[in-house]
Amino acid sequence: MGNSTILKIISLVVFPFVILFGLIIIVNGDLSPGGGFQGGVIIATGLLLLIFVGVEKVDEIDRILKYEKFLFLALLAVSMLSVFTKGDFFTNFISSDYPIEIRRLYLIALNVIIGGKVTLGLYALILIYMKDGGSYDV
Amino acid sequence: MSKKKISKDALLIILLLVILAFQLYRLIDLDIPYNTLSSELYLAHGVQDTASMNFVTDIYLDYRFFDTIFEATLLFMSVSGVLYFYRAKEGE
Numbered sequence: 001m002g003n004s005t006i007l008k009i010i011s012l013v014v015f016p017f018v019i020l021f022g023l024i025i026i027v028n029g030d031l032s033p034g035g036g037f038q039g040g041v042i043i044a045t046g047l048l049l050l051i052f053v054g055v056e057k058v059d060e061i062d063r064i065l066k067y068e069k070f071l072f073l074a075l076l077a078v079s080m081l082s083v084f085t086k087g088d089f090f091t092n093f094i095s096s097d098y099p100i101e102i103r104r105l106y107l108i109a110l111n112v113i114i115g116g117k118v119t120l121g122l123y124a125l126i127l128i129y130m131k132d133g134g135s136y137d138v
Numbered sequence: 139m140s141k142k143k144i145s146k147d148a149l150l151i152i153l154l155l156v157i158l159a160f161q162l163y164r165l166i167d168l169d170i171p172y173n174t175l176s177s178e179l180y181l182a183h184g185v186q187d188t189a190s191m192n193f194v195t196d197i198y199l200d201y202r203f204f205d206t207i208f209e210a211t212l213l214f215m216s217v218s219g220v221l222y223f224y225r226a227k228e229g230e
Contacts, residue, residue, distance in 0.1 A: 029192075029195055030189070030190035030191065030192050030195045030199075031190070031191050031192060032192065033192070033194070035194075035195055035198075035199075037209075061221070065217065065218070065221070068214065068217070069214075072210060072211075072214055075207070075210060076207070079203060079207075090203040090204060090207075091200060091203070092188060092189070092200065096187075100189045103188075103189035104189045104190070106189075107188070107189065107190055107195060107199055107200075110199055111195075111199075114206075114210065117210060117213070117214075118213060121213050121214060121217045124217055124221075125216070125217050125220060128217075128220055128221055128224050129220075131224070132224050132227070
């Protein structure tokens with residue numbers, strides 16, 4: 001599975017389109033179906049494509065999980081900002097006087113943080129399973 | 139020992155059938171509006187309270203964000219649990 005030149009070249013051609021598609025689904029999460037969870041899985045699939053054909057190798061899984069922990073804390077921090085402006089937990093911290101285009105930034109930020117978290121989590125999970133199996137040389 | 143296990147399984151099956159009966163009772167007449175308070179509230183005030191045109195995003199990122207936090211925690215815990223068991227097995 002790791003020594004086919006045709007697979008390596010075609011996956012390098014397809015890879016940027018998959019990442020772009022996932023980013024569009026994450027960022028437009030509040031206008032169309034999609035959002036953080038769905039887009040995160042798509043980007044993780046794109047990243048794993050390169051691992052399967054043998055183009056990329058990963059040495060340290062701990063660093064990936066460290067970034068995931070930071071993203072989780074960032075999710076909690078951004079949602080708790082509304083305690084200072086509105087006096088209420090887990091809601092939009094921009095007040096209702098502003099138009100919709102500015103209040104949308106909160107939803108886009110949350111979707112991006114959730115998307116990154118799901119991507120890193122799924123990527124690390126499949127890598128652990130591949131290392132544990134022993135047949136793939138990751 | 140096996141008699142206890144058979145009676146426990148039978149009790150569980152009977153309880154599940156009772157729950158199924160309660161759920162199917164609602165399907166007798168679907169035209170009766172039942173418990174629509176929260177859905178009418180979300181559809182009426184959704185776009186103005188939050189800033190999204192998508193009602194699903196509205197619910198899971200603003201009205202019910204507490205459940206989304208637990209969803210993210212669940213994904214995080216599953217990955218760390220798998221890593222823990224991999225490290226424990228590697229150390230043997």
